[in-house]
Amino acid sequence: MDRIGRMRRLLVACLVSAAVLAEAQGRRPVSLVVIGGTVITENAARTILSPGAVAIDGATIVAVDTPDAIAARYQPAETLAARDQIVLPGLINTHTHAPMVMYRGLADDLALMEWLNTYIFPAEAKTVSPEMVRIGTRLAALEMIESGTTTYADMYYFEEEVARATRAAGLRGVLGETILQFAVADAKTPAEGVARTERFIKEFKDDSLIVPAVAPHALYTTDKATIDACVELARRYGVPVITHLAETEDEVRFARERFNMTPTAYLESIGFWGQRTLAAHGVWVTDEDIAILARRGVGVAHNPESNMKLASGTAPVTKYLAAGVALGLGTDGAASNNDLDMFEAMRQASFLAKHAAHDPTVVPARTALDLATIGGARALGMDRLIGSLEAGKRADLITVSTSAARQTPLYDPVSHLVYTTRGDDVRTTIVDGKILMRDRRVLTLDRATVIADANRLASKVRAAVRP
Amino acid sequence: MDRIGRMRRLLVACLVSAAVLAEAQGRRPVSLVVIGGTVITENAARTILSPGAVAIDGATIVAVDTPDAIAARYQPAETLAARDQIVLPGLINTHTHAPMVMYRGLADDLALMEWLNTYIFPAEAKTVSPEMVRIGTRLAALEMIESGTTTYADMYYFEEEVARATRAAGLRGVLGETILQFAVADAKTPAEGVARTERFIKEFKDDSLIVPAVAPHALYTTDKATIDACVELARRYGVPVITHLAETEDEVRFARERFNMTPTAYLESIGFWGQRTLAAHGVWVTDEDIAILARRGVGVAHNPESNMKLASGTAPVTKYLAAGVALGLGTDGAASNNDLDMFEAMRQASFLAKHAAHDPTVVPARTALDLATIGGARALGMDRLIGSLEAGKRADLITVSTSAARQTPLYDPVSHLVYTTRGDDVRTTIVDGKILMRDRRVLTLDRATVIADANRLASKVRAAVRP
Numbered sequence: 035m036d037r038i039g040r041m042r043r044l045l046v047a048c049l050v051s052a053a054v055l056a057e058a059q060g061r062r063p064v065s066l067v068v069i070g071g072t073v074i075t076e077n078a079a080r081t082i083l084s085p086g087a088v089a090i091d092g093a094t095i096v097a098v099d100t101p102d103a104i105a106a107r108y109q110p111a112e113t114l115a116a117r118d119q120i121v122l123p124g125l126i127n128t129h130t131h132a133p134m135v136m137y138r139g140l141a142d143d144l145a146l147m148e149w150l151n152t153y154i155f156p157a158e159a160k161t162v163s164p165e166m167v168r169i170g171t172r173l174a175a176l177e178m179i180e181s182g183t184t185t186y187a188d189m190y191y192f193e194e195e196v197a198r199a200t201r202a203a204g205l206r207g208v209l210g211e212t213i214l215q216f217a218v219a220d221a222k223t224p225a226e227g228v229a230r231t232e233r234f235i236k237e238f239k240d241d242s243l244i245v246p247a248v249a250p251h252a253l254y255t256t257d258k259a260t261i262d263a264c265v266e267l268a269r270r271y272g273v274p275v276i277t278h279l280a281e282t283e284d285e286v287r288f289a290r291e292r293f294n295m296t297p298t299a300y301l302e303s304i305g306f307w308g309q310r311t312l313a314a315h316g317v318w319v320t321d322e323d324i325a326i327l328a329r330r331g332v333g334v335a336h337n338p339e340s341n342m343k344l345a346s347g348t349a350p351v352t353k354y355l356a357a358g359v360a361l362g363l364g365t366d367g368a369a370s371n372n373d374l375d376m377f378e379a380m381r382q383a384s385f386l387a388k389h390a391a392h393d394p395t396v397v398p399a400r401t402a403l404d405l406a407t408i409g410g411a412r413a414l415g416m417d418r419l420i421g422s423l424e425a426g427k428r429a430d431l432i433t434v435s436t437s438a439a440r441q442t443p444l445y446d447p448v449s450h451l452v453y454t455t456r457g458d459d460v461r462t463t464i465v466d467g468k469i470l471m472r473d474r475r476v477l478t479l480d481r482a483t484v485i486a487d488a489n490r491l492a493s494k495v496r497a498a499v500r501p
Numbered sequence: 502m503d504r505i506g507r508m509r510r511l512l513v514a515c516l517v518s519a520a521v522l523a524e525a526q527g528r529r530p531v532s533l534v535v536i537g538g539t540v541i542t543e544n545a546a547r548t549i550l551s552p553g554a555v556a557i558d559g560a561t562i563v564a565v566d567t568p569d570a571i572a573a574r575y576q577p578a579e580t581l582a583a584r585d586q587i588v589l590p591g592l593i594n595t596h597t598h599a600p601m602v603m604y605r606g607l608a609d610d611l612a613l614m615e616w617l618n619t620y621i622f623p624a625e626a627k628t629v630s631p632e633m634v635r636i637g638t639r640l641a642a643l644e645m646i647e648s649g650t651t652t653y654a655d656m657y658y659f660e661e662e663v664a665r666a667t668r669a670a671g672l673r674g675v676l677g678e679t680i681l682q683f684a685v686a687d688a689k690t691p692a693e694g695v696a697r698t699e700r701f702i703k704e705f706k707d708d709s710l711i712v713p714a715v716a717p718h719a720l721y722t723t724d725k726a727t728i729d730a731c732v733e734l735a736r737r738y739g740v741p742v743i744t745h746l747a748e749t750e751d752e753v754r755f756a757r758e759r760f761n762m763t764p765t766a767y768l769e770s771i772g773f774w775g776q777r778t779l780a781a782h783g784v785w786v787t788d789e790d791i792a793i794l795a796r797r798g799v800g801v802a803h804n805p806e807s808n809m810k811l812a813s814g815t816a817p818v819t820k821y822l823a824a825g826v827a828l829g830l831g832t833d834g835a836a837s838n839n840d841l842d843m844f845e846a847m848r849q850a851s852f853l854a855k856h857a858a859h860d861p862t863v864v865p866a867r868t869a870l871d872l873a874t875i876g877g878a879r880a881l882g883m884d885r886l887i888g889s890l891e892a893g894k895r896a897d898l899i900t901v902s903t904s905a906a907r908q909t910p911l912y913d914p915v916s917h918l919v920y921t922t923r924g925d926d927v928r929t930t931i932v933d934g935k936i937l938m939r940d941r942r943v944l945t946l947d948r949a950t951v952i953a954d955a956n957r958l959a960s961k962v963r964a965a966v967r968p
Contacts, residue, residue: 138921139920142865176906180905345856374907375907385806394810398610439643444606445962446606449609456925488909492909
C-alpha cells in the first residue's frame, strides 16, 4: 500500500466524528451533560437521584437519570462534573426591583415613610436614568447568577434597560414597567407609562428569555382607569400583570376607607385578577381574600426577609398552601432586604412560618425548597417550562458545593440547601442550556467592570441623599 | 581605608536591627499591625476609623488609630494589610453546644419531643464519647474560625475534650460540663458531674484561653441539691455558671406547677443568680424576671435563629436592653440552627425584633453588632478583656472582605456587616494576638483531616438513628 493510500485511510478515520460514532453506538449527541452529585429534580414525585445526571440539548433538558443511564444513552459535546455537589433547578425569585441594588444599605432601620421620603425617593428622583438602570441591573444579575437565581420577576423603571441587561447576562426574567399615578423617572403620566409598556411588550414579546409584563404598582398608587388600562393591555397581548398587594396594614386601611373592601376584594370587584397575575407580598389577607386568589389562579410572591426587616407583618403561608394558591418566594428589592440571595429567602420562609405558627413542623425544608423552585414557576405561570429538572423543560439548573465546614456532615441534602447553604456555595449556573457561571466564574458579565460601574454610580447616589 | 575595615563597618551596619532603628526613631517594636480598611472599634464612643489600624504586641492591643499614627509610632514584626476590608472585634457566640455540629441536619422540622426522643437522644446515647467530642469540637472550631467567631460559650459532655480542642485551635472559650439529674455520657449521677466539673476547673483555671464554668443544664433537668452544689462549686473557684433559662412555655408551666413561680423567680428564690451567671434563651420572662436579671447582673444569651426554627418564642430583646441586662447573641447548637455563623445571628436578631415589635426601627444594625461583640463580652463578664478594639484589651479581631456583588455598593459598613455579610466573607481571624486564619486559610487546624474525621464519624451517627 502506498503512503498516499495510508494517509487517505487515516484521514477518513479522523473524519468519522465522535458524534457519528455515538450515533452508530445508539448514543444521541447532546450539547451538555451534568453528571455526578445529588440531583434534586423537584418533579411531581420529588425524585432525588444520588448520584444522578442531567442531559441537555440546546436550551432543553432531554433526560434526568442515573449517571450510568445517561452515559449509555447520550454523547455530550461538553460534560460538567458535579461530584460532591447538589444539582437542582435554578432558583426563582418572584419579586424584586433589580436596579435598587444601587440603594442597598443606603438607609436602614427607619420607619417606612421616613425611609422613603428622606432616602429612597430623593435618591430615585436624582439618580434613576437608563444608565443607572443598566448599571444596577448588571450588578443585580451578577449577584443573582452568583447566588443561583435563574429566573426573576421585576418591576422598576426603564424596564427595557432591565430587559436588555438581563438578556445579555443570560438570565430569564418576567419584567414589568412600573406604572404609577404620579410622574416617575420614565413617564410623566400613567398613560405615558402604559404607552411605554406597550412598546416594551412589542420589543420583547418573542424573546426566548424575557417575558414582558404590565406592572401597575399597587392599588393605592394607581386609580381605577389606570388599572383598567393595564389589564386591557395585558389581555390584548397575552402577557402577565405584576402588582404589589396588601403589603402593609396601611394599605388595608386605605382600601377599607376608600372602597369599604380589602385590597384583594376590591381588585376582584373590578375584574383585576386573572390566571396571569402575580401579587407581591399578600401579607394582610383574610380567608376570603385567600379563596379569591386561589380561585383566580393568582400567583403570590412571599418575601419573608423584606416583611421582617420592614416589619410589614406575616404572610399566611400555611393558609396559602392549604388553599392551593400558587406561592413563590421573593427577596424584594435589595434596598429592603438587603441582598438577592434566594437561599436566605428559603431559610427565612421556614423560620418565619414556624415562628408565626408556634410550630416547628410547618414549612419544612422540603416546602421551602418547593417554594423557591416549582412553586415560583407556578406563581409565574411558567411551570410547564421551568421549576423542575424534567425532560422537555428548559435547562435552568444550578450546582451547589457541600464541602464547607458549616455543611459538614451531610445527612439530608434538602435540609442542607435550606438551613446551611448560602448563595456563595453555588458553583455553576445554567439558564436555557447556557452556562452563565462555571466554578464561580461568571462568563456573561465582566465582574470587575460591573462592580466598578456600580461603585462610580454609588458616589452620585451618596451625594443625592446628603443632607 | 583597608578592605577589612570597610567590611567591619558594613557588618556593624547590618547588625543594627530594624527594631533598634525603630527604637532610635522612637518607634516601639510590636508583633503585629493590621493596617488599612475600616476599623470598627466598638469602644464606648463607637469610634469608626476609615482607614484605621490596630497595633498588637503579643496577646494585647497596644493602639487603635489612623494608619499614619500607627506607622509613626510602631515598628511591627508582621504587617497585615486590610485594605478594602472591615476590621472589627472578633464575634462572641454566647451559647452553643459545639460538638453537636455532628448532628446538624440529622433531623429538622419536628416537634421538640419527637426530635429529641427519635433523633438527638438516641444519637447522643450511641455516639457521645471523648472521640466524638474531640472530632465535633474541631469541626465546630474550624467553622467558627472560618466565620469570625473568636470566643464562644459552650455546654456539653466531656468538656475537657472541648477545652483541649478549643485551646489547640486557638479560640477563646467559656466552657461548662453539662450537669443533669439523670445519667449522661460522662457522668452516671449529678454528683459525678459535679466532681468531673471540679477536676475540669482545676485543669483549666489558669489557662489563657479557656474559662472553665459550671453548667447545670436547666431547672427542669436538675434538682435543688444539684443546683446548690453547682453554685457552691462555682463560688468556691470563682468561675461562671451557665444554664438554660425559660426557653419554652413548657418550662414556664413546669416551674409554675412545681414552684408556683416563674423559672427566673424560682432561681432567684434559691440564690442561684449572680454576677457571673449566663442564662441562655430567656424567651419566656416577665417584666419582674427581667428586673431580677438586670439587678443580679446576669448575662443573657439570645438565640434568635434557634428560637425561630424550634418555634420557641420571641425573647424580649428591647425590654432586656431598656433594663440594662447584659445581652449577647448565640447560635445555639448546630443541631437546632443549623450553623454557627454569628453574622446570621446578628441579622436574625434584628429581623426578629423588628417583626415582633411591628417596628422597623428597633434593633438597628448598630445594636445587632453591639450584641455580637461588646454585648456578648458583657454577658460573659469579660468586657474588660474582649468585645472591642481598645488598647489594653486582648487582640481578638477579624477582617471581613466587602468585595462581593451582594456587598456592592457600600454606604454604611455597619449595615453591611449585619444585613449582607456572611461568615464566609471573613478573611482573617486573630485571637490573643495569634493569627488563626489568614486569607481564608486556617492555620491551627488541618482542614482536610477535620472534615474527613467528621464524615467518618457521621456514618456512625447515621447508623445510630436508623430505624
